[in-house]
Amino acid sequence: MGFGDWWDQHGVPRVIRFACGMPAIMKLRSQVVPLASGEVFELGCGGGINQQFYNAGAITRYAGIDPSGKLLDYARGEAEAKGWQADIRHGIGEDIPFEDNSFDTVVCTYTLCSVQDQAKVVREMRRILKPGGKLLFLEHGRAPDPEVLRWQERIEPWWKPVAGGCHLTRPITEAVRAGGFAIEPMGARYLPKTPRAIGWNEWGVAIKDSA
Numbered sequence: 001m002g003f004g005d006w007w008d009q010h011g012v013p014r015v016i017r018f019a020c021g022m023p024a025i026m027k028l029r030s031q032v033v034p035l036a037s038g039e040v041f042e043l044g045c046g047g048g049i050n051q052q053f054y055n056a057g058a059i060t061r062y063a064g065i066d067p068s069g070k071l072l073d074y075a076r077g078e079a080e081a082k083g084w085q086a087d088i089r090h091g092i093g094e095d096i097p098f099e100d101n102s103f104d105t106v107v108c109t110y111t112l113c114s115v116q117d118q119a120k121v122v123r124e125m126r127r128i129l130k131p132g133g134k135l136l137f138l139e140h141g142r143a144p145d146p147e148v149l150r151w152q153e154r155i156e157p158w159w160k161p162v163a164g165g166c167h168l169t170r171p172i173t174e175a176v177r178a179g180g181f182a183i184e185p186m187g188a189r190y191l192p193k194t195p196r197a198i199g200w201n202e203w204g205v206a207i208k209d210s211a
């Protein structure tokens with residue numbers, strides 16, 4: 001195994017667990033994740049950090065996928081600690097292994113930055129939602145300020161291999177809207193005490209129309 005493979009399999013999952021557990025991020029998770037209800041699917045559930053925020057009483061079924069074996073192990077450990085039934089599988093957002101119209105809520109946090117094909121993933125999340133269902137999103141991405149964006153463009157080529165394929169310049173709300181959702185924004189800001197190039201966050205609720 002070369003260093004790159006070793007880093008992806010062992011280093012990146014540990015960095016993700018640490019970085020994605022920062023207090024400012026946990027605060028945002030606590031605003032978004034408890035809104036999940038009914039039959040819930042989480043894309044990029046690896047690490048399992050969101051599980052502590054789910055209101056188990058409002059959820060009738062929880063399923064999630066992630067392509068990282070190590071992060072799936074963490075997620076299964078979190079499910080055990082929470083003591084709930086969780087259908088946690090290996091998979092990718094470009095080809096979600098569930099039927100059309102099968103979930104009330106899809107949760108997607110800090111994952112659209114890392115997928116291969118963002119537009120396809122947004123379409124897949126919409127496909128598996130029931131009409132009227134909601135996508136809860138919380139993501140970092142393309143900053144609105146031109147000078148920050150220039151830094152993001154400079155840093156991204158070396159950031160991506162170090163950070164598990166994470167992009168810095170991807171649009172968030174616009175990408176979700178372009179996938180056919182009606183957006184109810186909840187917030188957008190730079191995270192405190194974080195370099196602005198990696199700190200721009202947007203979060204909200206995206207509704208699949210019931211037509």
Ligand SMILES: C[S@@+](CC[C@H](N)C(=O)[O-])C[C@H]1O[C@@H](n2cnc3c(N)ncnc32)[C@H](O)[C@@H]1O
Pocket residue numbers: 016020043044045046047048049050065066067068071091092093094108109110111114115116
């Ligand atoms: C920065 S981590 C965030 C993990 C978790 N969603 C969270 O909020 O803590 C990015 C996650 O996206 C997952 N990922 C990468 N490519 C993916 C894909 N094509 N489909 C679904 N998940 C993917 C990674 O394995 C990783 O778990």
